[in-house]
Amino acid sequence: MELPEKFKSKYKRLLGEEYENFIKSFDEEADHGFRINHLKPKANLQINTKEPIEYVDNGFIGKIDGKSAEHQSGYIYSQEPSAMFVAQVADPKPGEKILDLCAAPGGKSTQLASLMNNQGLLVSNEIDRGRAKILVENIERFGVKNPLILNEDPANLSKHFKKYFDKILIDAPCSGEGMFRKNHDATNYWSEDYPKECATLQREIIKKAVKMLKPGGQIIYSTCTFAPEEDEQIIAWLVDNYNFKILPIEKFKGMSSGRPAWANGNPDLSKTVRLFPHLFRGDGHFVAKLQSLDDGKIGKIKYQRSNVSGNLKKDWEKFNYDNFVNFDPHPLLKFGETLYSFNPEIPDLNGLKVMRPGTPLGQIKKNRIEPAYGLALEINPEHVKNKLNITRDEWKLYVHGDTIPTDSNLEKGWYLLICDGMSIGFGKVVSGTIKNFFPKGLRFKA
Numbered sequence: 001m002e003l004p005e006k007f008k009s010k011y012k013r014l015l016g017e018e019y020e021n022f023i024k025s026f027d028e029e030a031d032h033g034f035r036i037n038h039l040k041p042k043a044n045l046q047i048n049t050k051e052p053i054e055y056v057d058n059g060f061i062g063k064i065d066g067k068s069a070e071h072q073s074g075y076i077y078s079q080e081p082s083a084m085f086v087a088q089v090a091d092p093k094p095g096e097k098i099l100d101l102c103a104a105p106g107g108k109s110t111q112l113a114s115l116m117n118n119q120g121l122l123v124s125n126e127i128d129r130g131r132a133k134i135l136v137e138n139i140e141r142f143g144v145k146n147p148l149i150l151n152e153d154p155a156n157l158s159k160h161f162k163k164y165f166d167k168i169l170i171d172a173p174c175s176g177e178g179m180f181r182k183n184h185d186a187t188n189y190w191s192e193d194y195p196k197e198c199a200t201l202q203r204e205i206i207k208k209a210v211k212m213l214k215p216g217g218q219i220i221y222s223t224c225t226f227a228p229e230e231d232e233q234i235i236a237w238l239v240d241n242y243n244f245k246i247l248p249i250e251k252f253k254g255m256s257s258g259r260p261a262w263a264n265g266n267p268d269l270s271k272t273v274r275l276f277p278h279l280f281r282g283d284g285h286f287v288a289k290l291q292s293l294d295d296g297k298i299g300k301i302k303y304q305r306s307n308v309s310g311n312l313k314k315d316w317e318k319f320n321y322d323n324f325v326n327f328d329p330h331p332l333l334k335f336g337e338t339l340y341s342f343n344p345e346i347p348d349l350n351g352l353k354v355m356r357p358g359t360p361l362g363q364i365k366k367n368r369i370e371p372a373y374g375l376a377l378e379i380n381p382e383h384v385k386n387k388l389n390i391t392r393d394e395w396k397l398y399v400h401g402d403t404i405p406t407d408s409n410l411e412k413g414w415y416l417l418i419c420d421g422m423s424i425g426f427g428k429v430v431s432g433t434i435k436n437f438f439p440k441g442l443r444f445k446a
């Protein structure tokens, strides 16, 4: 692979003897991986799980088909193997409040959600509107319960969540040197000064993150670049300017320690972790875990309240009675023309750019409700009255937006469509036909 000359001379100087192996690794094929989603009930998945990844209990080496039922239904998530290490390091505990500050397309958010097992609060934020929409699709597909998905600048976010989170993951925008193998065009953005420019942005993001962290909370910082300016030097700056200590991270095969000599010599920097493609099966990452040494109170917050009118509540209760069993999502929120359930720990959403305040339950129509696509992917099928098994060929018709012929004796109404055990969406059965409610913007030819 053609790499910028200044990139090569920089790493020759930094890596010494290791340099040749490092540079050779750029000519090897990029590594692919995927995770199986344990938030969903067991299903008959057609995937190859021969090569498990040691440090992620549901992670595997391999490439998945983005146009498969497994992918559409959120049973699997494609993620580069080194990127899977970060959420493991965050080690979220059920019940914690966690912010994924730079979250799109959602690899780390969906993994955090898995580890949190749908308990606690996950706030996933992405500054870029287009990328935030992809984040929504991926989190929705994954079936995360009551996620708050925002499209905010960290500065505005920090005004709404003062000293609030137990953990904040900053998977920072970076010079992306670890992406070169997968995306050769990324080398075009690279210049000698690019890592320094990225570091300036990273420091700004961290300053805002610190304001949102509870005293005693943790920051997990990661990049997919090798540049010391964005890795060890950022962490050195953080501990020099704020009251944090670097926590040790358990390393697995092929992982190496951060290099104090590449920053200010602080020996604790060796507690950070580098994943180099010449030593480790993955494209490359840097991860650090920091503990706030502050004590004191958490910030005061005005919580979001339910805003559902009496009539809408009645429509919801009828819709719930007709279609679900033992299902009581709450509190409820009308947001736009959609009814959601939301996590009662979220702050008042006024003044925030909200992509999703929680789990979408249904589209509000005049005097009735239609089930939301996102609900089909989140709800346990046990709670749905009418279910219909469809074949993989019928699934192809569904994701293409076609109607599907079915038994003409089937009672009219909403059905959760299930393919090989995977919930894939709702359909409306009317006189021997399943009417298609797969969202228009997501349709594809499988």
Ligand SMILES: C[S@@+](CC[C@H](N)C(=O)[O-])C[C@H]1O[C@@H](n2cnc3c(N)ncnc32)[C@H](O)[C@@H]1O
Residues within 6 Å of the ligand: 083, 101, 102, 103, 104, 105, 106, 107, 108, 109, 126, 127, 128, 131, 153, 154, 171, 172, 173, 174, 201, 205
């Ligand atoms: C490395 S990517 C995140 C990948 C994601 N965590 C995942 O695992 O799928 C970094 C993200 O930071 C966002 N970003 C760019 N500038 C930013 C800023 N000033 N503040 C916060 N996020 C920013 C980018 O749009 C990008 O989506």
